[in-house]
């Protein structure tokens with residue numbers, strides 16, 4: 001398609017229309033769709049309806065075809081709509097949440113989830129997904145942790161890349177691909193006090209070092225779209241921040257796709273008090289480089305006048321339209337506006353066994369075993385009581401599964417084919433010694449707009465667990481959760497703790513398989529579990545201070561007087577049913593010239609299992625403060641009897657952003673720490689030459 005030629009035939013209204021995203025009910029009031037934000041569009045100028053560029057949340061193939069056909073009949077230049085939706089961890093076949101998937105330390109799982117999601121969603125008529133979310137998450141109070149890959153920037157980049165590759169495949173014209181939108185640019189995970197939509201105040205250096213790399217990895221992997229964040233950066237709402245979008249995203253990161261606002265974020269400039277009205281909000285967003293406005297009408301009400309007044313350059317609008325039309329072209333919409341929407345396939349392929357198996361396979365690697373006293377797990381036989389609020393619940397899909405059908409979820413009770421004992425007195429007086437207690441958070445306790453200040457288990461569960469333990473039972477706590485939770489009040493009363501997360505369609509089967517040892521757990525935490533909510537934000541890659549806490553010095557040091565500093569469970573922690581240890585670590589040199597090889601010898605005295613060997617660094621003397629531990633490499637490895645994992649260290653891996661915001665490494669001493677968790681490492685000092 002010759003986009004420039006097409007644009008030369010477009011009126012200014014037709015161009016502005018392309019920059020607008022609406023919900024399907026504007027075209028057909030009977031259409032049901034995903035609503036993920038407040039509805040601000042009143043008195044929408046009707047002339048834009050059949051010029052609008054995109055619809056969000058079209059629900060199925062039939063609707064997609066009908067809406068596209070109706071639209072094209074009325075659109076003068078027959079420019080097809082692009083359909084977008086949040087397909088975050090599965091469309092109908094739901095996979096584990098991204099936070100759960102990251103616990104597998106296996107980016108391939110993200111790719112599989114994205115590929116299957118793309119296939120289902122493309123058949124259901126969708127063209128683009130608002131995923132992955134690449135925001136770095138370090139505050140357990142924030143509801144959106146479940147959508148992230150956790151607290152480590154390196155993992156975040158690897159997972160972002162894998163999702164984008166999985167959704168998009170090699171070419172967006174290839175069958176059953178979806179365009180991918182990396183979000184939310186930038187730093188949304190830093191909302192103050194973990195409160196959703198709150199202000200972000202972060203240094204440029206931290207942004208560059210810890211936050212930008214994942215978005216950049218998505219862009220380098222070919223992401224088609226970037227979404228603006230709701231938060232401010234440098235006191236300017238991201239959506240109106242031209243430094244962020246023009247200088248960083250376009251000029252530095254070389255992004256040439258579409259920038260879309262988050263839901264209503266253009267208009268929110270008024271609430272942020274940086275715009276007086278829709279006109280000013282539109283001018284600021286368009287000038288900042290926001291090509292498409294999601295679900296508000298600032299562009300349609302004001303851009304024409306703003307261009308006439310010289311407040312927005314026509315060139316800006318043309319660029320935006322060019323980006324949007326180019327994406328439609330890449331998706332093949334001009335040749336086939338219906339793309340892969342297919343009612344027949346929808347019936348046969350969506351939720352097919354192959355997809356459910358893929359979800360199950362991914363989910364097998366996500367749960368994290370954090371405690372297993374006296375090897376109480378795996379359960380040896382059926383002689384246990386199953387109880388707790390989630391034991392027979394099908395609320396296991398997690399947020400962002402708007403097309404997921406809870407009635408299709410096998411509960412844990414179903415998977416065990418076991419009756420759940422509801423009455424705690426009955427459980428206590430039962431003859432069985434072992435109790436599997438399934439508790440946690442409902443799906444609507446995390447996700448967007450679900451920040452919390454109390455991230456502990458409900459009091460009733462805490463009391464039940466304590467009573468059970470006191471009555472002599474052995475308690476296996478299975479946690480269903482979308483975020484790290486505080487478990488200090490129950491952990492000593494549990495013999496085992498399995499963090500199962502929200503595992504999706506196959507959750508019940510996977511949890512049963514892990515509890516019975518059919519599947520050996522292999523997940524590791526990618527977010528720290530605080531001891532107390534007052535520690536938030538808490539993350540393993542924290543800094544030394546001028547007054548570090550130590551056993552020797554107890555006063556006037558950086559510590560709490562009523563709680564330890566460290567997490568209850570830290571990054572990289574996770575047990576299995578094997579007995580895998582690191583026997584020997586060999587460095588080919590302790591001087592890093594070009595590169596250095598490290599060999600880690602592992603042995604296993606138990607059943608075959610999978611470990612994640614983790615390599616961290618700590619730069620002992622740098623230009624700016626450095627994290628005490630930074631993950632630089634890891635390897636997920638299955639160990640039968642013994643295995644050797646080899647890492648290659650390079651100088652580039654030692655680079656960081658210095659005070660001039662240049663990414664460089666220093667000469668001098670660096671600690672290399674290797675272990676099976678961030679808490680238990682062997683430390684070696686090397687010298688960078």
Ligand code: BGC
Pocket residue numbers: 036037086130183262263448
């Ligand atoms: C969320 C985005 C999402 C969008 C569209 C917003 O409220 O922040 O992540 O993609 O809605 O549903």
